[in-house]
Amino acid sequence: MKRRRRDPFYLNVWHTGAPETRRAGAANTYTGAAGLRVRRADGRWFEDWGGQYFVNNVGTGRADIARAIAAQSRRMSWISPSDFADVRLRLTAELRSILPAGITTPFYTVGGSDAMESAIRAARKVTGRRRVLTFGQSYHGDTMTIESINGGPVMPYGDPRPWAVKTPGPYDLWESTGHDWKQAGARALDRLEATLRRLGPRSFACVIVEPVMGSAGCVPIDRHLARGIRAQCDRYGIKLVVDEVVTGFGRTGRWFGCQAVGLKADALVVAKGLTGGYAPLGAVVFERSWGETLRRTGFNHGLTFGGHPIGCAAARATIRILRRERLVERAAAIGRVLRSELEGLQARHPDLIADVRGVGLFQAFQIRALAPARGMKGRGGEPAERVVERITAGALRRGLRLLPASDQRTFLFCPPFTVPRARIDRLIEILDGELRRVWRSP
Ligand code: PLP
Numbered sequence: 001m002k003r004r005r006r007d008p009f010y011l012n013v014w015h016t017g018a019p020e021t022r023r024a025g026a027a028n029t030y031t032g033a034a035g036l037r038v039r040r041a042d043g044r045w046f047e048d049w050g051g052q053y054f055v056n057n058v059g060t061g062r063a064d065i066a067r068a069i070a071a072q073s074r075r076m077s078w079i080s081p082s083d084f085a086d087v088r089l090r091l092t093a094e095l096r097s098i099l100p101a102g103i104t105t106p107f108y109t110v111g112g113s114d115a116m117e118s119a120i121r122a123a124r125k126v127t128g129r130r131r132v133l134t135f136g137q138s139y140h141g142d143t144m145t146i147e148s149i150n151g152g153p154v155m156p157y158g159d160p161r162p163w164a165v166k167t168p169g170p171y172d173l174w175e176s177t178g179h180d181w182k183q184a185g186a187r188a189l190d191r192l193e194a195t196l197r198r199l200g201p202r203s204f205a206c207v208i209v210e211p212v213m214g215s216a217g218c219v220p221i222d223r224h225l226a227r228g229i230r231a232q233c234d235r236y237g238i239k240l241v242v243d244e245v246v247t248g249f250g251r252t253g254r255w256f257g258c259q260a261v262g263l264k265a266d267a268l269v270v271a272k273g274l275t276g277g278y279a280p281l282g283a284v285v286f287e288r289s290w291g292e293t294l295r296r297t298g299f300n301h302g303l304t305f306g307g308h309p310i311g312c313a314a315a316r317a318t319i320r321i322l323r324r325e326r327l328v329e330r331a332a333a334i335g336r337v338l339r340s341e342l343e344g345l346q347a348r349h350p351d352l353i354a355d356v357r358g359v360g361l362f363q364a365f366q367i368r369a370l371a372p373a374r375g376m377k378g379r380g381g382e383p384a385e386r387v388v389e390r391i392t393a394g395a396l397r398r399g400l401r402l403l404p405a406s407d408q409r410t411f412l413f414c415p416p417f418t419v420p421r422a423r424i425d426r427l428i429e430i431l432d433g434e435l436r437r438v439w440r441s442p
Pocket of ligand 1: 111112114139140141142210214215243245246271272282
């Protein structure tokens, strides 16, 4: 009993089984957050350049959002999602004023994964079909259903669903094109068309696409591919569901990522930036006629905390801040600064950095598969994964938390839209130092 009080533990932490992840302590427990920074129990502050996995758009510690949450919890802390609630209706009106034209009718959820499941259910309901098509390397969430539509393998104790079909995405094809994104996009479209033809395009309920493939390493869908996917969906009556969980609410310098890459959606799935992380909330928002069909025929499902009033209040306050401080425009402007600084870094380290890419304030650079180090000349060089590990550890020592993509070769940068220019300068200075160290010492 005594021991349990001294050593509380929970299993959500990404614990690998390694000793340092099996115990909570001052060096791996967080106690505070302000703007771009997070504070550890040992008193150290870190700048978090991964935006806490793409959530932190407006900066943490905002008094306005805290007040809106407190007011809502006093006024009506809770009402079942099966009832209309004023706060949900007001949020819907607010969303309509920023969503792409024609995307009108939300179904509120707890987060991104359950919104994705609702989108699939809705697509199946209106098409009467079962299959779902996604790109290799995509990421759409982490339930036992949704893991089947992700690019990677399902968990060892999961089971792949036969209706979940994958087709190679631009990232899968990029290496084989000699690092040419345009060609990779064109080949991805050819492969997508071939996959639909092979299995029968009219067996597909929906295609699900991230406008910028996030976890894969920040890969924007190019315009030719975006138009091609839309054309296939139109031709065969397939619903096009756009996963905006990462890209929604300004991350790309436009309100929604589909606007930045020219992808015309039948439904958007949103979460994360919808509340900027202040409370859980997600939604799938349907285009008008799809929404009307569901309204007429019913769409009765959902989780107890779907569309939580406190989440809705947080979302309204977050959108107000985005508007008032013109943060979407700022994400575009400061994103251009970050991009040009990263390109400068690549120009100084062409042997280490293979690619710089991104849209708005979602930028990335990828380390070469075999990065040469001075002492290793003629011996092939160091694998990118090891270089990424070393740079991540080095930056952490200097107070920066960096976010490597799931390929373990690419660094993702997605700070809050309020990030000051001076912090970007310091980031670049630290990255430059770390890249030099990699080059000097294998
Ligand atoms: N879609 C994308 C692109 C994501 O990155 C994520 C989560 O990281 C999800 C969906 C799932 O969202 P959630 O974790 O809120 O269920």
